[in-house]
Amino acid sequence: MLAVAQQEYDVIIVGSGAGGGMATNRLANAGLRVALIEAGGFYDPADEAQRTQLRYPWESPRRGASTRRRPFGDYNSCIGGWELDDEPFTNGENTDFRWWRARMLGGRTNHWGRISLRFGPLDFKRYDVDGLGDNWPIGYEDVKPYYDKLDKFVGVYGSNEGLYNDPDGYFLPAPKPRLHELYYIKGARSLNVPVYPMRKSVLTKRLNNRRGVCFYCSQCSRACGIHADFSSSTVLIYPALEGGQVDLYTNTMVREVVTGDDGRATGVSCINTLDGSQLEITGRTVVLAASACSTARILLNSRSPQHSDGLGNSSGHVGHYLHDSTGASRAAFLPDLMDRDIYNEDGTTGGHVYTPWWLEGENLDFSRGYHLEIGGGMGMPSYGFGFAVNQYNEFLGERVGGYGNSLRDDIRRFYGARLSIACRGESVPQFSNYCELDPTVVDKWGIPVLRFNYQWTQHEINQARHMQDTMEELLEAAGGILLGSKPGADRNYGLTQPGEIIHEVGTTRMGSDRKTSVTNSFGQLHDADNVFVADAGTFVSQADKNPTWTIMALSWRTSDYIIEQMNQRNL
Amino acid sequence: MNRRETLKSLLMSSLGAGVIASTGCAGSASPARRISWTPLPDSYSYGRTAEEKDYDARLFAESYLSEHELVTIAVLCDIILPSDHPNGGALDAGLPEFVEFMVKDRENYKLPVRGGVAWLDNHAIDNFGADFVNVSEQQRLQICDRIAWPDVQDPELQPGIRFFSFMRDLTLTGYYTTEMGFRDLGYQGNTPNVWDGVPQHVLDRHGMSYEAEWLEKCVDQSRRDVIAEWDDDMNLIT
Ligand SMILES: Cc1cc2nc3c(=O)[nH]c(=O)nc-3n(C[C@H](O)[C@H](O)[C@H](O)COP(=O)(O)OP(=O)(O)OC[C@H]3O[C@@H](n4cnc5c(N)ncnc54)[C@H](O)[C@@H]3O)c2cc1C
Numbered sequence A: 001m002l003a004v005a006q007q008e009y010d011v012i013i014v015g016s017g018a019g020g021g022m023a024t025n026r027l028a029n030a031g032l033r034v035a036l037i038e039a040g041g042f043y044d045p046a047d048e049a050q051r052t053q054l055r056y057p058w059e060s061p062r063r064g065a066s067t068r069r070r071p072f073g074d075y076n077s078c079i080g081g082w083e084l085d086d087e088p089f090t091n092g093e094n095t096d097f098r099w100w101r102a103r104m105l106g107g108r109t110n111h112w113g114r115i116s117l118r119f120g121p122l123d124f125k126r127y128d129v130d131g132l133g134d135n136w137p138i139g140y141e142d143v144k145p146y147y148d149k150l151d152k153f154v155g156v157y158g159s160n161e162g163l164y165n166d167p168d169g170y171f172l173p174a175p176k177p178r179l180h181e182l183y184y185i186k187g188a189r190s191l192n193v194p195v196y197p198m199r200k201s202v203l204t205k206r207l208n209n210r211r212g213v214c215f216y217c218s219q220c221s222r223a224c225g226i227h228a229d230f231s232s233s234t235v236l237i238y239p240a241l242e243g244g245q246v247d248l249y250t251n252t253m254v255r256e257v258v259t260g261d262d263g264r265a266t267g268v269s270c271i272n273t274l275d276g277s278q279l280e281i282t283g284r285t286v287v288l289a290a291s292a293c294s295t296a297r298i299l300l301n302s303r304s305p306q307h308s309d310g311l312g313n314s315s316g317h318v319g320h321y322l323h324d325s326t327g328a329s330r331a332a333f334l335p336d337l338m339d340r341d342i343y344n345e346d347g348t349t350g351g352h353v354y355t356p357w358w359l360e361g362e363n364l365d366f367s368r369g370y371h372l373e374i375g376g377g378m379g380m381p382s383y384g385f386g387f388a389v390n391q392y393n394e395f396l397g398e399r400v401g402g403y404g405n406s407l408r409d410d411i412r413r414f415y416g417a418r419l420s421i422a423c424r425g426e427s428v429p430q431f432s433n434y435c436e437l438d439p440t441v442v443d444k445w446g447i448p449v450l451r452f453n454y455q456w457t458q459h460e461i462n463q464a465r466h467m468q469d470t471m472e473e474l475l476e477a478a479g480g481i482l483l484g485s486k487p488g489a490d491r492n493y494g495l496t497q498p499g500e501i502i503h504e505v506g507t508t509r510m511g512s513d514r515k516t517s518v519t520n521s522f523g524q525l526h527d528a529d530n531v532f533v534a535d536a537g538t539f540v541s542q543a544d545k546n547p548t549w550t551i552m553a554l555s556w557r558t559s560d561y562i563i564e565q566m567n568q569r570n571l
Numbered sequence B: 001m002n003r004r005e006t007l008k009s010l011l012m013s014s015l016g017a018g019v020i021a022s023t024g025c026a027g028s029a030s031p032a033r034r035i036s037w038t039p040l041p042d043s044y045s046y047g048r049t050a051e052e053k054d055y056d057a058r059l060f061a062e063s064y065l066s067e068h069e070l071v072t073i074a075v076l077c078d079i080i081l082p083s084d085h086p087n088g089g090a091l092d093a094g095l096p097e098f099v100e101f102m103v104k105d106r107e108n109y110k111l112p113v114r115g116g117v118a119w120l121d122n123h124a125i126d127n128f129g130a131d132f133v134n135v136s137e138q139q140r141l142q143i144c145d146r147i148a149w150p151d152v153q154d155p156e157l158q159p160g161i162r163f164f165s166f167m168r169d170l171t172l173t174g175y176y177t178t179e180m181g182f183r184d185l186g187y188q189g190n191t192p193n194v195w196d197g198v199p200q201h202v203l204d205r206h207g208m209s210y211e212a213e214w215l216e217k218c219v220d221q222s223r224r225d226v227i228a229e230w231d232d233d234m235n236l237i238t
């Protein structure tokens, strides 16, 4: 059955995550008629039927353990994960790409880590620094005004440190470090490694009267019922829906962008995922923000006589330069934290302190940096708590194992006596790393799926080796006894698989040369001026900073450009 | 979980045929021949999708472990974390049912648990002439002493050691994720509060202090409710 939406919209926005939510909010605010199309269902963390925040482990029969449907635990708010029931993807030869997708209003911003880092001036011009990859067609000065507005509009805690490549912002005050973080700070100071307050989009102070102030439950990954953390749905989309300018289509999967004889978009065709019926929605402009790989997939599936290799793909670059952050991690046992005094140290989600890249310009055998995220603390017991209960006895010359009430003492003795570090680094984008349409496989709705082709280069592998050395030094300087073994060359030094850090970007990169890029610096397709990309597809390079703050700043910038172009009657 | 709730109880008979009964009026069998535990709920409501609700309901409807296996697991969990403690133990925390649920939830747990129970019985029969639950208390503890320590090298005991470690993991996790486990640990979190740093006496105990410069960047909790404003130089002024 094919239905046609009655309304002709000014803008059709595909995807309600970080990029789509920001575009919806800004464009609706400018008075445009917006259709927001989301493949997943409506989601509200405050709705008792969907709430997982503040639940105790015994409210779940598996005590919060992960399942295939909730890979990050039973209480994680993501509806989606590494594998979706009806939407497969495939990997080409020698590729083990991981692809995390959310199917819900707000996309992955419901359960993301809220680490909100601006890119710095060097991050937009990496080619100038190391001669690898390409520069962005824009620089920090172009994005800075949007980061500034974003800080004030969405809210982010942090601190002004005057660092050139980790720029200052309009920060809310930071939460104080926890005890294990003080040990990390002490160790890092002794090695002259800098440490600063983390930067997260969590409201440690009131930002406006709509949203609450963080009550420190540490559970942003479950999504915040009082909207004190940033989720696209709660912070951007709900207010936009109230304005009456937005029609929200949930459970609606865009199959392709429809184009006319002039090659410009006329709308999108979609499938209702609940009943399989088809819907066509028409509009003056289309903004794709389905996440970098999904947007590439939609474009590649939008074939027409004018766009025979897929919409926006006259350069053959759609899907290429796909890249993710690198990652590696290590943990240690901290004897100083045995037999702790127990108090509530939940704090905000994740670490309160971090180390940004501190070796810029040093002579290393890899070219790009990484930052360090710190973990530990007296978290809430959930499935897995108490496993290998007294394994640290090994370091105390005592026997591991046993049974009986003495295990209770072991539990208390080692509770919270752990310090961990996770590194997140920049990789060098490669044309040869890409996603494409699998020629034979389709999803439940008959839409061709993506096939990934991705290998790390020596840069990332050498960087991972450096990460391992750094983590060992820092953990030991904090007084830690290293756990596990240090991964060597045979395991790529513990380097994560591509996609695993969930910072995939670059599939529709921006540039001024239409032969080597897909969009201009406003995310506007070179090949169809009324189609825009507002997700991380446009990234030329993914810095050693998590991508979302930049996705939103650029989406806002694209929205301003659309409004301006419409006002000038160019769209 | 309330001990006064009706307990679930299985008969430990040498025929291996347990009978579910309520202990409320179970005067007939001697306590030594019965094992009882606090039952767990068999339905939950905590923000599930329709697919997840269906999946969990299917798990609850399904049975995988035999009564003999359940009894053996109950006896083992009770040894690992006994109930002779003010904060209760494994059976008070409904451990057998928790293990059963996890085994149904995770395909890769099924065989290790089934095979582990069977190994335990083989070992008990070979050494003491009856399956694990039907040898004497002292003999059971003798078996546990052999397999509770992973540093034991005896190749013959390795499957048992592995199984015991797994059951210890499940027992502790199943217990410490209940209210009584929280009490035993003294866990303080998962409740709205205002984090204002590590308590002073804890800092003192660890010889730690906050750097003054760092504290200046931190939230003044007395003004957390005052709406944030900044000057043009990115300084917070409220
Ligand atoms: C556990 C986790 C932790 C993270 N932590 C951080 C962090 O701390 N800092 C950070 O910067 N980033 C973090 N990220 C990454 C961050 O979540 C993403 O960068 C961000 O959400 C991307 O925004 P997006 O709008 O591009 O895509 P998404 O947020 O993925 O939203 C895309 C939306 O589009 C919908 N969609 C897809 N295809 C279609 C279609 N064909 N039709 C209709 N709708 C469609 C999807 O259902 C989805 O809702 C984390 C991610 C995860 C999973």
Ligand code: SF4
Binding pocket: A053, A202, A203, A213, A214, A215, A216, A217, A218, A219, A220, A221, A223, A224, A225, A226, A227, A228, A229, A347, A348, A349
């Ligand atoms: S830590 Fe704060 S912002 Fe995050 S979910 Fe809890 S109350 Fe909300």
